[in-house]
Amino acid sequence: MNLSRREFLQVLAAAGAAGFSLPASARLGAAGKNPSDPYELPARGNVSILHFTDCHGQLLPVYFREPHINLGVAEMKGRPPHLVGKALLERYGIDHPGLLSHAYTYLDYVKLAEHYGRVGGFAHLATLVKKVRDQRPGALLLDGGDTWGGGSGTGLWTHAQDMVDAQLKLGVDIMTGHWEFTFGADRVREIVENDFAGHIEFLAQNVVDVDWGDRIFKPYTIREMNGVNVAVIGQSFPYTPIANPRHMVAEWSFGIRHGEMQDTVNNARADGAEVVILLSHNGMDVDIKLAQVVDGIDAIMGGHTHDAVPAPLEIKGPEGGTCLVTNGGSNGKFLGVLDLDFRDGRIRDYQYRLLPVFANLIEPDPDMARYIEQVRDQEVTYDGQTFNMKDALSEELAVSEDLLYRRGNFNGTFDQLICDALMEQVDAQIAFSPGFRWGTTVLPGMPITFEHVMDQTGLTYPAVTRNEMSGAMIKEILEDVADNLYNKDPFYQQGGDMVRVGGLQYSIDPTRSIGERIGDMELNGKPIAPNESYVVAGWASVQEQPAGNTGRKIWDVVADYLRDHETVSISELNEPKLRGVEGNPGVSSV
């Protein structure tokens, strides 16, 4: 069944509900972990935190497919978030097929996406936030960052103003950041000091100036909620100057800074905090380790790794306390709700739900919907050209015969399309495309619009490059990126996925160490020779003056390719041959 707006309104009227009742045909299993109404969530306790993260500038509802490969190694093997598909559903007792199994996994993706429709969107999120907040007086709304992009045309062209005003309308109380910093330190400061002043606190305990090490942002804030003093600490993405261009934040230094984190927790407690919440952009594995080494954090509202984890992990701290570690998914798909019952000096009980935002099941907030329409239907000047954003984004470039998606440890089909476009458009033997975890999904048969291309490529350093590289250097790059993904110590991980490759084939054993993971490198059936030279195309170099800059931007390269081809299909996905991961529940064949 494809639930239309009209049908939905009819169901709604019949139910006399406030916009949240589900039609019987869309209902899941009757009780327990498969609730009849996923949005029916009575409050519990006296401290409530609402959390969304990594929406990547998606103001409108989108399709977003969860990964079928999200491998954990060493102690992370099989531990959330490193479970995919059936393994994830089994762990959390979720039935398939159903609304929740579709929200949390890739299983039967196309069929269920056609059935349940799009996810996210700020107008729908706004309605949900209002409903959940109405039941929870004083609840705080936390935004984990990656809200201003990457992966959005309107964000890029308005220098994030589209999202800044949406955050203010939504009623965000506190945020931290990562991709926000790719708009440059000056722009971040301007927004924090002007737009956000008196409305949204931007917190980060781990961003300091490079000279003296003084903090740039406030590290924490204390808010009183129903008589309980709740501290929220901010933790921005620790590896921003490594994963993204350092020159954009040249005067700022980041890092995990777990020693300073302990000091910050202690200071907050000394200031009277009874509950300590960490709003983190570390990524889930880093958050789990942080909870193991830092004492006194009650809950971590986590993001960055885009893991849709249905329930918190209860992690024991160094002094025996328990920290709830959550991760809130991405692309506006989810709203996390944490209720704590704090009495007589300690947390007695908690309730957590990661609510999927299904656009067909939630009435859009009219005010936010009007705002989104107006902000998109706007003329902007970018890169010397003046155009209407909505018109530009709606251009239909080609039709996709296959499902196009990105998320997963290795090439997604949309990555492969980007790599194909790079190789053809700039005449290269091999293409590299970054292992970003953002980028929306296109269903088979749908037109690929310029908006889809911007969802996958819209960032502030879009230069396409073409360089000659030796085989040895190519191996070294793959080894380096693989170690950032699979280092057995999460503090040494950067949190993206593996670099996507076109042309090149290889094998990988994630369980080994740097220098030993990558093998069997081939191009067109011939082994890659260490001393031979290959022409490699890429994009999103973090250098200020990228070597081999072709002068073209990635979205133009992909759009031109699509206009040339009219229809695209990805017959065979170029995934590496996996070794050493037999029985690992973080991988599943599609």
Add this chain to the structure above:
Amino acid sequence: MNSKRRVFLKGTLAAGTVGVAVGAGLLTPSTVLASAREGFEAGSVSDALKSVMGSDSHDSGDITISAPELAENGAVVPITVESSLTGVTDIAILAAANNNPLTSSYKLGEGTKAYVATRIKMGDSSDIVAVLKANGQLYSSSREVKVTIGGCGG
């Protein structure tokens, strides 16, 4: 993917070392060194320690090294060494994988705490080794700092 950065660096580093830090001091023996400074010419942690501390035999001790797990910039890696040991007279900080591992050594006066922070250049991922002399005895600790290509994250 920031493969281009590596290409650029390869082109600028005559030594061909897999250094990511631009001009990070891929250290071969310097030309103007007094004999007291020969530790800076040593090619190994052991030789450097013999020179600067008079011995390379050391026990593990209660020493904390604070450093980023991943270097943001191989040319500027902040390192802090501190210890609760008493009677500390000397501290040395070494980057084991640099061609010349010794980065710096410190003589502490009486009443000076066993605490020093500085910023060093690293040519490649390396263990950072801190060695303290307390009451004539050497103690050490080490910690890995990764120098990575970067890019691709998020």
Add this chain to the structure above:
Amino acid sequence: MSSIRVRAQLSDGVTNVRALISHPMETGQRTDSGGNTIPAHYITEVKAKVRDREILTANWGPSISRNPYLSFQFEGASSGDTLELSWVDNNGDSDSTQVQIR
């Protein structure tokens, strides 16, 4: 203007010193755009004193970063005492500065 910027703050009997020095710290391993070797030029020694008391002597090699940073802590000083910080480099150049402990 001095090449040294220094902050010395007393708290609970411990003086915390943080200093930044403007210096190229050239390793002697780099070449300029013309292919010529840029000569080694780096600080070899930094000394810290309060009156005649030697607080710390740092011996540096060329792998200390450009515009070096140094921080250390010591006991036994009073507010208003003068801390003197000086450096010498491999060319024999030097500089020093004084700061009141606050």
